[in-house]
Amino acid sequence: SKVRHFRWEVGYMFWSPDCVENVVMGINGQFPGPTIRAKAGDTIVVHLTNKLHTEGVVIHWHGIRQFETPWADGTASISQCVINPEETFVYRFKVDKAGTYFYHGHYGMQRSAGLYGSLIVDVADGEKDPFHYDGEFSLLLSDWWHKNVHDQAVGLSSNPFRWIGEPQSILINGRGQYNCSLAAHVSNTSSSLCSLRGDAQCAPHVLHVQPNKTYRLRIASTTSLSSLNLAIGHHKMILVEADGNYIKPVAVDNIDIYSGESYSVLFTTDQNPSTNYWISATVRGRHPQTPPGLTILNYHPNSPSIPTSAPPVSPAWDDYGYSKSFSNKIIALQGSPKPPIRRDRQIILLNTQNKINGFNKWSINNISLVLPATPYLGSIKFGLKGAFDHQGPPDNFSRNYDIMKPPMNPNSTQGSGVYTIHFNSIVDVILQNANAMAANVSEIHPWHLHGHDFWVLGYGEGKFSEKDAKRLNLKNPPLRNTVVIFPYGWTAIRFVADNPGVWAFHCHIEPHLHMGMGVIFSEAVERIKKIPEEAIACGLTGKMLMHNHGG
Ligand code: C2O
Numbered sequence: 001s002k003v004r005h006f007r008w009e010v011g012y013m014f015w016s017p018d019c020v021e022n023v024v025m026g027i028n029g030q031f032p033g034p035t036i037r038a039k040a041g042d043t044i045v046v047h048l049t050n051k052l053h054t055e056g057v058v059i060h061w062h063g064i065r066q067f068e069t070p071w072a073d074g075t076a077s078i079s080q081c082v083i084n085p086e087e088t089f090v091y092r093f094k095v096d097k098a099g100t101y102f103y104h105g106h107y108g109m110q111r112s113a114g115l116y117g118s119l120i121v122d123v124a125d126g127e128k129d130p131f132h133y134d135g136e137f138s139l140l141l142s143d144w145w146h147k148n149v150h151d152q153a154v155g156l157s158s159n160p161f162r163w164i165g166e167p168q169s170i171l172i173n174g175r176g177q178y179n180c181s182l183a184a185h186v187s188n189t190s191s192s193l194c195s196l197r198g199d200a201q202c203a204p205h206v207l208h209v210q211p212n213k214t215y216r217l218r219i220a221s222t223t224s225l226s227s228l229n230l231a232i233g234h235h236k237m238i239l240v241e242a243d244g245n246y247i248k249p250v251a252v253d254n255i256d257i258y259s260g261e262s263y264s265v266l267f268t269t270d271q272n273p274s275t276n277y278w279i280s281a282t283v284r285g286r287h288p289q290t291p292p293g294l295t296i297l298n299y300h301p302n303s304p305s306i307p308t309s310a311p312p313v314s315p316a317w318d319d320y321g322y323s324k325s326f327s328n329k330i331i332a333l334q335g336s337p338k339p340p341i342r343r344d345r346q347i348i349l350l351n352t353q354n355k356i357n358g359f360n361k362w363s364i365n366n367i368s369l370v371l372p373a374t375p376y377l378g379s380i381k382f383g384l385k386g387a388f389d390h391q392g393p394p395d396n397f398s399r400n401y402d403i404m405k406p407p408m409n410p411n412s413t414q415g416s417g418v419y420t421i422h423f424n425s426i427v428d429v430i431l432q433n434a435n436a437m438a439a440n441v442s443e444i445h446p447w448h449l450h451g452h453d454f455w456v457l458g459y460g461e462g463k464f465s466e467k468d469a470k471r472l473n474l475k476n477p478p479l480r481n482t483v484v485i486f487p488y489g490w491t492a493i494r495f496v497a498d499n500p501g502v503w504a505f506h507c508h509i510e511p512h513l514h515m516g517m518g519v520i521f522s523e524a525v526e527r528i529k530k531i532p533e534e535a536i537a538c539g540l541t542g543k544m545l546m547h548n549h550g551g
Pocket residue numbers: 060062104106260448450504506508
C-alpha cells in the first residue's frame with residue numbers, strides 16, 4: 001500500500017456550471033475538485049490550504065470511516081476547528097475498503113457552494129471485485145442554484161422564513177444546462193441557445209464507449225436537496241455496489257439515488273451502435289421545477305453529438321411505491337458481514353419540523369441541533385464542562401405523538417447535547433418520520449452516519465411498533481452509510497460502536513442540516529489517544545492548550 005499526497009487550495013472563483021456565470025468554491029482552480037483515486041489500504045494525505053479570505057473551511061471524506069483518525073473526519077465543531085484563511089490543515093487517513101466515495105465541505109452550507117469531488121478506492125493489489133468489467137466511468141451528481149449560498153443560508157435562518165426553492169440545474173460532474181435547447185429536448189420548455197462547445201464549462205460530459213463491452217458506472221450524489229433517478233437510454237443496468245459495499249447483483253431499468261448515497265452499476269453496450277444515448281438524472285420526491293441533468297453515452301466511432309433518441313423516461317416524481325420497491329431490492333451480497341442478532345440499545349429518533357421563537361427549524365425528539373464553538377472531540381476528550389449542553393438528548397419520544405398530523409405544539413428547543421455510546425455496544429436506531437408543519441406534508445430525508453457503516457434492517461409505514469421490531473431483516477441486510485426515511489414511514493438500522501470518535505448522524509439535505517436536523521454520537525472518546533493539536537486549537541480546547549504550554 002501507498003501513501004498518496006495531495007496539495008489543495010480551496011478558493012472562490014468564477015465558473016459557469018450551467019452556462020450561467022456564478023461564483024463557486026473550487027479546489028486548485030477546478031470545479032468539482034480533483035478526483036482522489038487510491039487502492040484499499042492506502043493512506044491519503046491532503047494538505048488543505050484555505051484561500052477563502054474571510055471564512056473557515058473543512059472537508060469531510062464521506063463514507064471513509066476514519067478508524068483511529070477521528071480528528072480527520074472534517075466536520076466543523078465536531079471533529080475539528082475550522083481551518084482559518086491562509087492556514088493549512090493536513091488530513092491524513094487510511095482508505096480501508098474499496099468503493100465509490102466522495103468528499104465535500106462540512107461547514108455551514110459550503111457543500112452547496114460547490115465544495116465537493118470524487119474519491120474512488122480500488123481493490124488492493126492482488127484482490128478482485130466480485131464482478132467483471134472492461135472499463136469504468138464515474139458520475140458525481142449535484143444540484144445548483146443561481147442564488148449564492150450566503151443568501152440561501154440567511155433566508156433559511158430569517159423570520160419570516162425564506163425557502164431556497166428548487167434548484168436551477170442538476171449537474172453531472174459539475175456540468176449542467178440552464179434553460180437551453182438541450183433541456184428543451186426533454187421538457188419542451190421555451191429555450192435559448194446552449195453552449196455545447198466541448199470546451200465550455202457547462203458542455204455535457206461525454207462517456208466514450210466501445211460496442212459490446214461491459215462498463216462499471218460509479219454514481220454518487222452530493223445534492224443539496226434533490227432526490228434523483230438516473231437512467232441510461234435503452235440500456236439496462238445491474239446494481240453491484242452501494243456506499244462502498246458489495247450488494248447482491250440486481251437488474252434495474254434506472255436507479256433512485258438520494259443525497260449522500262453512492263452506487264456502482266454495470267451496463268453492456270449492446271444497443272444499436274450507430275447512435276448515441278442519453279444518460280439522465282431526473283428530480284424525484286419533490287414537484288420538479290428543474291430539467292434533468294444530462295450526459296452523453298457516445299458509441300465509438302460516432303461523433304460525440306447530441307443523441308437523436310429521446311432521453312429515458314423516469315418514474316413519476318411522486319411515485320413513492322416505486323422508490324420503496326427500489327430500496328427494498330438492495331440486499332447484501334452473500335458472504336457479507338451479518339449483523340449481531342441482539343441489540344444493546346435502541347434509540348428512536350422522531351423527525352419533525354418546528355418553530356423556535358418564530359424561526360423554522362427541524363428537530364429530532366424535539367431538539368434542533370446547534371453546534372458549539374469548541375469541537376466536541378476535544379471538549380469531550382478533556383472533559384471541558386460548559387462546552388456544550390450537559391444533558392444528553394432523549395432516546396425516545398412521547399408515545400402518544402401523532403405522526404400523521406402537524407405537531408400539536410410546534411414549539412421546539414435548540415440543543416447541543418450528545419448521545420454517549422459505549423465502546424462495542426450494538427445500537428439500533430429507528431428513524432421515525434412524521435407530518436411536517438403543513439397538513440398532509442411529509443418529506444423524504446436521507447440520513448448519513450459518520451464513522452460507520454450500518455445494516456439497514458427494514459423500512460415500514462406509520463409509527464414503528466414492537467410488532468415491526470420482530471420482523472426486521474437480520475438475514476441479509478445491506479451495509480450502508482446513508483439511508484432514506486420515506487414520508488410517514490420509519491427506517492431501522494443497526495451498527496456496532498467500534499470506532500472511538502465523535503460522529504455526526506444527520507439528514508444529508510444541506511438546508512435541513514442547517515436548520516438543525518441531526519444528532520451527535522460520542523463514542524468511547526476515552527479510548528482516543530493523542531488528538532493532533534491543530535485539530536483543536538480553538539475555543540475552550542485552544543485555551544487549554546495555551547495554558548499547558550505555559551502561555
Ligand atoms: Cu456527506 Cu455529514 O455528510
